[in-house]
Amino acid sequence: MVVMSSEEFAPPKYAQIVQTIRQKIADGTYPPGSLLPSETQLVRDFKVSRPTVVRALQVLQLRGVIEREHGKGSFVKAAPPGASSQNPRPGRAVLDRVEADENSTVIDAGSLAASAAVAKLLDVPEGSTVVRRRVLFRDDERPTDLFTVWCPVHQAEGTQLGEAQPLTAGIREHLRASKGLNLQHVVERLSARHPSTDEAKLMEIRKSAPVLGVLASVFNGGGRPVLVVDLVLPGDLHELEDSYSL
Template sequence: MTEIGVFPKPDRKRPEPLWHQAEQALRSLIADGTWTDGTQIPNEELLSRMLGVSRITTRHALRNLEESGLLRREHGRGTFVRSSTMIAGVRGLTSFTQEMANLGLVVGSRVLELGEVSAIPEVADALEIPIGTPTVRLRRVRLGNKAPIGIQTVYMPLARVPGFVELAEPAASLYDTLRDRFGITPREAREVFRVGAIGTAEADLLEIAAGSPVFMVERITSDAIGPFEYTVSTMRGDRYEIRSKLHL
């Protein structure tokens, strides 16, 4: 079990709730590498004593960190710092970069391909353009805290993003680039999730064994004019989760 490190303890004189202060204190231990991926953290009782708060307060903080994807609880074993994980669920229309930032992960990308291609039927149908229309294809490995999470291939009509291929920093946030350089602001998106097994080539890029389970996600994003982005993603099954809340 990992040792608890140095952190700012909750202060009852501060206006923030104790559970929030406790959560931030524990989050800082993960962010600075004191608690590394895969290590077991102290139990609730020990954490409560070290934090100087009740077990209910500690439990609240731990639950929030678990829901954020930073911790995982294993029945009968304890609580562990989990590998960089992205959680999908009910959320706003945001970019991968923003979603990662919201989870407290350091986003990164490695560009595999950037160029112009003619739209094949699948792409043309998604973007509502004729087959053979010039498009931009951007293929990247997406990283969270330097660990590969998924491979994303983006298609955009060239007419909507002229000069995109010549950009000096294609790995920056796509939606920021589209907004700032091309005046494109997303309004809605449709996503389809499937589960499959990964092939050898993509498995090597994601640093997992061929045949491992992955999420395959298709996303069509539109602005006021119409579809401008068709993205096909292959996400690691152990670093990508889908959560939702159900109501009557």
Template sequence: MAFEYTPPKYAQLIAEMERRIESGEYPPGSPLPSEHQLMSEFGMARPTVVKALGVLRDNGWIITQQGKGRFVRGRPALAAGQHPRTGRELLERREIPSVTRLVSVGLVKAPRRIAAYLGQDAGASVLLRKTVVDQDGQPSEIVAVWLPPQVAEGTALAASKELSQGVRRQVESVAGVGLDHIVEHLTARNPDKEERELLGVGASAALLDLYAVACDATGKAWVVLQTVLPGDRHELEDAYPIR
């Protein structure tokens, strides 16, 4: 059964504050409304307001001056939307037929690592959706989406055709929850037989294996996105503000 998803209140407040800063309604250097004022205007409890302000501070939109209050810093030079982290990009990515090949989709026994991420017993049934992404005429990465069967049942995630919408929208719609954060794990290893065939690499090739575990606000994992990258075809780059 699909549910209509409404973003949590703190996320709604974050979006509105970012909009006001970008529009110039709250110009750089100006004091931010107090917690009490925001609670009154938006009808939110203090913990919700404090959480939203903490995210805005951590993302570089506002600054806190001890004893003086919170002030607008402006749109951060490295805004999250400009430089999406790998896991977030995978969560939002559509499967474009011209560059994405669907390799397989169906129920499999969960490997130990995947079962641990999803809080399931090893060997439990999970849905695996696997695609290969081509770039410049050669296979560039293998993307695997792992999730509990009840989350994928009856959705495009379980269908044998490319996704026209990202995994995030599908999961949030079915689960009726908002995905709050991603935990990433990066390892390096040699390819297995299937990966050698799909990527066209040798047995001694170095692969980067990144797992992005998407969780709700309680920390419950709903989906694991795995990307397998040939080390000689990729360079991982990250950028973040220094505070």
């Protein structure tokens, strides 16, 4: 009989941080609206690397538990966890991520012809020029998610979406600051699937491994599609949860 140590069943380090912070929110240590300890302090407290802490905070944001504000920190959502406003919003969360603050690599960024699927979602003719941006995020152990965004070329003009350096603001804030463009509405589609050959290679997973795909159409205040977002999450690293009354 092989006896396995408890360490073999331990969740990843970032997941342990997520669990601890959620417990402290639940017991009132971090009340609604409060500022969480800084990333530097969390690195010290948990004795982990900064990418691991950033990964944990991104998961909490994706699950709707906290809000992250560039230059200010991470705040506990005003409503208690479990309320309807705490439902996960992956599309919104990824639009607020700051690439320069995370362990990210811009895989490619530039113009190309829109495929039929992307053209339909952006409501532009097939073959129209669009700007595509692909970014791979990692923690200190492995890739954690692959983010791709498409934008009509006229919307991307005057922005850095087509440039190779990491953005120093979230895409939503970057578009507002550079174009005066306010993103107002998101329609998300979630699916469980296998990765493409390219996705599997970039994310260092098997072609047969399950991934969670989040495809989001992002609209401006006039109801016009501005962005298409594709987020690929390894199934063994992510879970989405929801709470609602019956």
